[in-house]
Amino acid sequence: MRRAVANRLTPYMFMAPAVVIMVIALLYPLGYMVWGSFRDWDPSQTIGEAEFVGLKNYVTLWHDPNFRESLGVTLSFAFFVVTFEMFIGVGLALLLDRNIRGMSVLRTLFILPMMIAPVVVGLMWRYMYHPTVGTFNRVFEAIGLPKVDWLGTNALMSVIIADIWQWTPFIFILSLAALQSLPRSALEAARIDGATGWQQIIHIKLPLMMPVLIVTGLLRLIDAFKVLEVILVMTEGGPGLSTEILALRISRTATEFRELGVAAAMSNYLLILLLFFTVSMFAFTRWQEMRANRLRTAVEEDE
C-alpha cells in the first residue's frame, strides 16, 4: 500500500527540483514584473515603498504617442524582417537542395552569420554603414552611385537589412532540412506526371513543407519582437525614434526615465503580444497532431 503511493509519487519527486527552479527563476520575476507594473516606482525605492496606482501605467502608455511609435517600429521591423527572411531563406534552400560537389561547403558558409554574437554583428554593420569610410558608401562611390545615408534617414531599412543578413540562415537550414525529408518518390512521380521545376516547387514541395515553414516563421516572429543588441549597437534607437524598438524603449524607460512601473507595464504589453504568437504556434502544432491522429484512426477503421 505505502509502496504503491511511493511509486505513484516517484515521477513527481524527480520533477520537483526542476519545478522549484522554474518557480524561482521564471515565475517569481514574472510576478514581480506584473506586480511592479501597477505601481509608480522609482529605482531608488523598494517595491514596497512604491505607490500603488492600479492600471494607470497601462492607460498612460496606451495614450503615449512615443510608445505607439515604438510599437509601430517594432511591428514593421518584425513584419519586414520575417517576410524577407522567409522568402530568401526558403528560396536559397530550394536553390541549394541538390547534390553538387562543394554544396556542403556552401551550405556551411551560409549559416555562418547566425553563429556570430549579436553585438559583433551590430558593430560590423555599423562600420559598413559608416557614411564616409563605410564599405557600402565607398563601394557606391567607386562605381559612381550616389551615397546613401544608411543610419540616418534610412536607419530602419538598414537595421532590417542587417537582421535579414543575420537570421536568414536560420530559416535556410530549417527549410533545407524540411526539403530533404520530403518523400523522394512523390517528387519523382511529379516529374513523370510532367511537372517542371517550378511546378514541383509550387504544387509539391511548398505545400509539403508548409507545417515546418509556419512554425519556423512564428519562431522568427517571436524572436524579431525581442531584438535588442544589434539595434542598440548600430543606432541606439535613433535617429529620433525611427529605430526605437520596444525592447530598447523598455530599457530606456527603466534606466534613463527612471520609471520602473511604466517599463514593467510596457514589458507586459510585449509579453501579451508574444504570448499570442506562442499560443498560436502551439495551437497549430497541436492541430497538426490531432489531424494526424484522426487520419490514422480513419485508416484503421477501414482495414
Place this chain on the structure above:
Amino acid sequence: MPTIHLENLIKRYGDVEVLHGIELEMADNEFTVLVGPSGCGKSTTLRMIAGLEDVTEGEIYIGGKPVSRLEPKDRDLAMVFQDYALYPHMNVARNMSFALRLQKRPQAEIDQKVKAVAATLGLTDYLARKPGELSGGQRQRVAMGRALTRDAGTFLFDEPLSNLDAKLRGQMRAELALMSQRVQKNMIYVTHDQIEAMTLADRIVVMHGGYIQQQGTPEELFKRPVNKFVAGFLGMPPMNFLDGEIVERNAGVFVSGDGFDLRLGDEKAAVAKAHSNKEVILGVRPSDLVFDADASEQESLTLDVMVSEYVGAQSVLLCRCGPAKVMVEVNSETPVALGQRLTFAVNPNGMHLFDRQDEVAI
C-alpha cells in the same frame, strides 16, 4: 503504341558497374516483366527507362526515337511506384488529375476522366479523401488510377504489389491482368515474385547480377531454361538439382549419380552424347516426378520421405536422394508415411541437364 528498345544499356555508380549492357526489344502492347533476385538491377533498368536515372552508356529508344537525354515528362509514360508515391496533401481526385491539370486540359474533360477511371477501380466513394485516410490496398488503386488517367503510351510498374498482404496481392494481380488486356498499352513491370511474372507476362526477362539471363514467353522459360539460375528461379516449388555424370552404355545414354541412374530420352540423349563422361547437374521439377511403385529403375528415382507439407489438394514431400534433397509434388490422397522409401517415375521430357562448370543448359 510506340515500341521500346534498349540498346547495350550500361549503368555505373561511380566505379561500380551495376548494369552490364542490357539489350532488350519489346513488341507493341507487350506486357514485359523484369524479374530477378534483390539487387539484380531491375529497378535501375526501369528508372533509366523512366528518366529518373541517367544513362551511363547505351541508348533507349521509344518509338524509334532516342530518349536518354529527355526529361521524364517528355517520354510519354506513367509509373506506379512500390511505395505508391501519392501526393499526401492532395485528395484522391486531385492526385489522379495532377498530370492533366498540369497539361491545362479543360476541367470538364478532367472530371469526366477521373470519374471513369475511379469507377473502374472502385474508388468513386473515396475521391474526396487524402491518401493518409486510405488503406494500403486503396492507396495502391489510387496509384494505379493516377497512371491510368494519364493515358500515357507506356506504363512502368516497380513492384506495385509488394506492400500488400498475400490475399490482396492475388486479387490485385488478377485485376492487373484484366486491366492490361483492356487498356492495350506497353507495360513494363518489375517484380521479384516469379508467380507475378509467370501470370502477368507476355514476355519475361530474367535478370541476375546486372545481366539478362534469358528472355521469352513464360512457357519458353519454364520449359527450356538456358541455365541453372533461370531454371531454379522460375517455378514453385523450385526445381531439384542433383549432381551426376553422363555415361554412355549399350542400353543408351544415362545420367548417373549418387542414388540414381536414369536413362535419357532419345532427344536428350542425342544432345548429351557429345558431353559423355562430363560432370553435369540434373534438374527435375517437383511436378515432373510421378508416384509409381512399378516404374523401372532406369526411369525413376527412389527417395526417402523426410517431411510432408500439406497445402490442400497437393502435398509437397521433402525427400532424400543420396546426399541431395529432392522435393516432390503429389496428390494429397497418395498414401505416404514419413521415413518410407518410395519410387517416383521421372517425366522424360522434364529432365534438364546443366554443365557443372558454367551451369549452362546442355
